[in-house]
Amino acid sequence: MSRNEDKELFPSLWDSLSSLRLTIALLIILSVASIFGTVIPQNASPEEYLEVYKITTYKILRILGFLDMYHAGWFIFLLALLCLNLIACSLKRFRTTLRFLTPELRLDDGQWKTHSPGNKFTQNGLPAQVLPGIRETLVRSFSPPRVVEASPAFHLFAEKGRFSRLGVYFIHLSVLVILGGSLIGSFYGFRGNVNIMEGQEADQVILRNGEHIHFPGFNVSLEKFSVSFYPTGAPKEFKSILTIREGGRKVLTEPILVNHPLTYKGISFYQSTYGLAGVERVILNIKDRESGKEVSLPAMMGNRTEIPGALSAFSLSHFLPDIKGMGPAFQVILSEPNQPQQKFLILQNHPEFEEKRPGRYSFMIKEIEPKYYSGLQVTRDPGVWVVWAGCFIMIAGFYMTFFMSHRRVWIRLTENGAATLIEIAGSSHRDRTGFEKEFQKIRQALNDSPMGLKEVKESEGH
């Protein structure tokens, strides 16, 4: 089906789709809509919205899709329409561009008049004798020309930066490629979070919609998490040392930091958050009130620890990260010979409670070695390379569009008695002042060439 039939079927549709006014309107609507998206918090919980909005406002915003606006149907529709518009405009314009891409080897007389006022020279000899010298000069001062013989005349055509005409299409294409890449990401990729405790492993990630995704044939364990701070109190480094195992076999161990993710089999792990998961070890000072002796003992959570020199033993059964704002506390279970088991709490920041507790032993917490969990963002995005390719095309397109231009030079050699009339013409589709200088250089080169050219003044030429 040809384009004309298309036009008859949907005359107004094609015209509206390929109109620049639609482009401008869509860009303005998308901008204004995006402003709303930055003012209205996106994807918050209903409670958070109700703190800010009345219930009716909240409901209206929800129905209109303003709470997850960038994924709302109407926003996607606008983006899709922009893509269609961009394709239609490009197709419409491309026919004109194509004309400039095929070399215009010779100009007709009308074009000569517009392109070359007063650029005429004469040289002794026939056009065929003059040609090699002129061609040589053009190669040197501009670019190698193509020659068309129209005996006894010759037409020379040289051009530079022809493909800069395609720059705008590269930019338009890149927008489609980038959006295509993001579509691939949203269909075939995922994004989720996983918290792993030190010493533990994970073989799946839970997405925001509750879906579980298993890592393909491997699992990840967190060897160690560490956090360090600057003297100012600002964080300096968050580091998780991860090990990947396949079927129980260690494949690799690597630290990840913010800005240093780990990618394995297409799945990337990013350092995202961290937190206190529990206690690795506690150093306790235990005082025997009968003998007055004090010992320092390390204790693992849940393990039975014997108090040296006695038949007594204790274990730490519970860890409370913060008890009623008084800081961390542990529940101790103490067994002494011939006595019922005792359970009591000890607080790190309030040893005075322990001093008041009766009994043979008193427990003081000297040091808590924390056990961290690391919150990892886990993503797979097979579209990301498409997006980068699109970005690359866009930058190339900008370079072609804004910093290059299609410059063309024509030279015509015609017989003029025993001499040859040399006329030159030039045009550039952009940066005319820049081309003006380049053109003058070519003229100068012709003038300076040792072939004995004579410039024909405007008055003589006409």
Added chain:
Amino acid sequence: MISAKMVSSVTFLYLACAVLYFNYFAFRSEQLGKFATGLSWITLLLHTAAILWRWVESYQLGIGRAPLTNMYESLVFFSWCIALLYLLWERKIKSRIIGAVAMPFAFLFIAFASLAPGIFSDRIDPLIPALQSNWLHAHVITCFLGYAAFAISCGVSIMYLMKIRKKEQGKKESGWTALFPPLEFLDDLIYKTIAVGFPMLTIGIITGAAWANYAWGSYWSWDPKETWSLITWFVYAVFLHARFTREWRGKRAAFISIIGFVAVIFTYFGVNYLLAGLHSYV
């Protein structure tokens, strides 16, 4: 800190440059113009030295990072970009007229940094983990070069609108606007500055996306800063397309260029102080 004192002195020099360009503009004395250009290059040189010295100072403090990471430093750098771009343009187009709108911008932003120490701290703090990346340099430099080109374009657009307003009122050209260059020259310059700013902003957004992908695992998350940079990009895209339509070129295009710079300023300041998001440093 010595660098902060240097920045303060440079601020006053920019004021002097702006005044000189205004006088050149009013009196068109070639000597005054040359003096304005000369002083501006010297000011830019000192400004460069101040930025480099701040870099050295960060090493002396045992921190060692490029001075591009907080509001104070970004304002100082923004002003530097405006002065640099303007002076390069002046050489290229061989006209000093735009100095009267470009230099006040350079002065304004550096003054904002150096004269209001209560608002923006000039302390050199070490980098938090999210900022410890080489993408930072490419991202910040390209964004601010883009912003600087847009600042100049905004200044020229204001000149354009003032001049065309006088013309439309049918008055004989007199006063300030008579001294402005012709409308076509201004229109062309608005386009040329945006033709530099737009690719720079694009590269700034792309490097930002690449960085976000390394740091947060997502190249685009519709964070307010990202979204506003996209809005800015849309506005200038409208400008570039508007030039191809009859009813949108000229006056409306100049107007869009001013709206574009308002969007730049909101992306730069507004997002940080009015909206919450991931991009809370600058």
